[in-house]
Amino acid sequence: MSKISRRQFNALLGAGVATIAVPMGIRAQTKPKVVVIGGGAAGATTARYLAKDSDGKIDVTLISASENYTTCFFSNLYLGDFRTLESITHSYDNLAAEGVTVKIGYAQGIDRAKKMVSMADGSSVAYDSLVVAPGIDLKYDSIEGYSEEAAEIAPHAWQAGAQTSLLKSKLDALQNGQNIVMVPPPNPYRCPPGPYERVSMMAHTLKTRGLTDSKILVIDPKPKFSKQGLFQEGWDKHYAGMVEWYGPDVHGGIQGVDVNAGTVETDLDTFEGALLNIIPGQMAGAIASEGGLTNDTGFCPIVADSMRSTEDESIYVLGDASIAGAMPKSGFSANSQAKVAAMNVRGDLLGSKVFPAKFSNTCWSLIATEDGVKVGAQYAVEDGKIASTSTFVSQTGEDEALRKTTYEESLGWYSGITKDIFG
Ligand SMILES: Cc1cc2nc3c(=O)[nH]c(=O)nc-3n(C[C@H](O)[C@H](O)[C@H](O)COP(=O)(O)OP(=O)(O)OC[C@H]3O[C@@H](n4cnc5c(N)ncnc54)[C@H](O)[C@@H]3O)c2cc1C
Structure with missing residues (x-):
């Protein structure tokens, strides 16, 4: 990059100054090349917006590990029999x-x-x-006794696809009276309300199949969790006696798991289940650390107003792999960050105008049939960090009509965002 910053360059362009060094894309004989690693919510959106908005002036390549992408979002609804796996699996054909x-x-x-x-x-x-958007990798060794091999017996299902199907088949095989033990992940992790929506959806499946003597025991490494009051109210209302949540002040600490024995060992007790759902700690997908883009948190620091890596000005990191200030790791956040990154990449390569970054997120969760809740915020850059500028959250005690509307909103969101990501 030249001695002036990209932002100064854009300002000069805007002021009509024509005699400065031109950006690479304008200077080069061939089209500038953008490579996007990761075809999920962040990467596929960026690739699509770059291709769509650059009018053929940028050569965009999307690298995806697999031919199809199954969304983690709505994968809990698959566990609850509200969706099929096919309905949450998308191809790259339109892109x-x-x-x-x-x-x-x-x-x-x-x-x-x-x-x-x-x-x-x-x-x-x-x-x-x-553009580096590989999502997360799992820190299997964050729980004693857990490993990639152990995940074939006690699935995490925190990366959608084969793991999700495995968890579903194990859920469907349970007999009345057999328990599920879930270990949710420590912070930071993708989708803060996700484990608790999953508890709700697994409880829904147990209940609708008449397995009401079975319990879901949640052994949490965290003392509190997202939308806790809403979930606990919903569990009491819909699944009375079926869900028991234990924080560290009760269980005293998780010592390890034995997936063959079906046990989770804590300071307090040994919890036993016919199905273990173990969700370990998380870090940015391996390519991010391979590329030297992570810090000691295991995730990637970025410049908040562009999603540019702090380590390399030619690289952007977004989605779950990034450290995005107050934004939770979610598909909605990833999609929102992708549009900011795509705008900045076009600014770099084509000299197009770059507007101040604005981000948004909503996380919907389904607790039971038509009982939907949500939490969300708008974000802008303040003091060099992504900070929330307004927030909203569903309230306990809301009436059924409002919860139904919230659920219907989530259905609209899913169709809208997957169209926005995959075309
Ligand atoms: C159970 C669950 C429920 C959720 N529910 C919601 C929800 O309701 N709403 C919401 O907004 N979010 C939800 N999320 C979170 C959401 O799924 C993630 O935040 C989102 O997928 C992040 O997008 P991403 O593009 O960063 O990563 P991903 O979607 O994981 O995409 C990354 C892609 O890159 C690929 N990849 C990785 N490394 C490489 C490589 N080296 N080469 C090639 N390809 C590579 C991966 O295979 C993957 O396909 C949920 C998550 C879970 C687990």
Whole structure:
């Protein structure tokens, strides 16, 4: 990059100054190349908006580990029999039709000096700007006795696809009186209300199948959780006696799991279940640390008004892999951050106007049939950090009509956002 900053450059362009060094995309004979690693909520949205808004002037390649993408969002509704797996699985065909080059494969390294992404199959892809959106990887060793192999017996289902199907088949195989033990993850993790929506949806399945002597025992490493009052009210109302939540002040600390024995050991007691759902600690997807983009939290620091990596000005990091101030790690957040990043990438490469960053998020959760709740906020950059400017949350004691409306809103949101991400 030249000695003036990109922002100064854009300001000069806006002021009609024509004799300064032009950005790479204008200068180069060929189209500037953007490579996006990760075809989830963050990456696919960025690729789509870059292709859509650059009028063919940017060459956009999306690298995705698999041909299809199953959303974690609404995967709990699949566990509750409200959705099929097919209805939450999306292809990249529309993105390809909109001008994105979709490369299926695993990105295993970033050569920042040469601006090259190396792929597991030995090929490599050159970039002018790189967008890193790999989501999360799991810290299997954050729980004694848990591992990638153990996850085949006690699924985490915190990355959607095969793990989600495994959890569903184990849930469907339970007999009346057999228990589920869930260990939710420690902070920070993707989708703060997600584990508790999952408890609700698994309880719904047990109840509708008449397995009302079964219990869900939640052994939480955290003393409190998102929308706690709303969930606990809902569990009392819909699933009385079926859900028991224990925080660390009660269980005293999680010592480990034995997935073969079906037990979770704590200071207080040993909890036993025919189904264990163990969700370990999380970090940015491996490619982020491979590329030297993470800090000691395991996630990636970014410049708040652009989602640009603090480590490399040609790289943006967004979605769950990033440290995005007050924003929770969610599909909605990832989609919102993607639009800010795409605007800034176009600013870098084409000199297009860059507006101040604004972000938003809502996390809906389904507690029981038509009993939906939500929490959300608007965000802007304050003192160099993404901060919430207004917030809202459902209230306990709301009437059924409002909860039904909230659930219907979530259905509209799902169709809208998946169209926005995948075209
Ligand atoms: C149970 C559950 C429920 C949830 N519910 C909601 C909800 O209701 N609303 C909401 O907004 N959010 C929800 N979320 C959170 C949401 O799913 C995530 O925050 C969101 O998917 C993050 O998007 P992302 O693009 O950062 O990561 P991802 O969606 O995980 O996408 C990353 C993609 O990159 C791929 N990838 C990783 N590394 C590489 C590599 N090296 N090469 C190629 N490809 C790679 C991955 O395979 C993946 O497909 C939920 C999450 C869970 C687990």
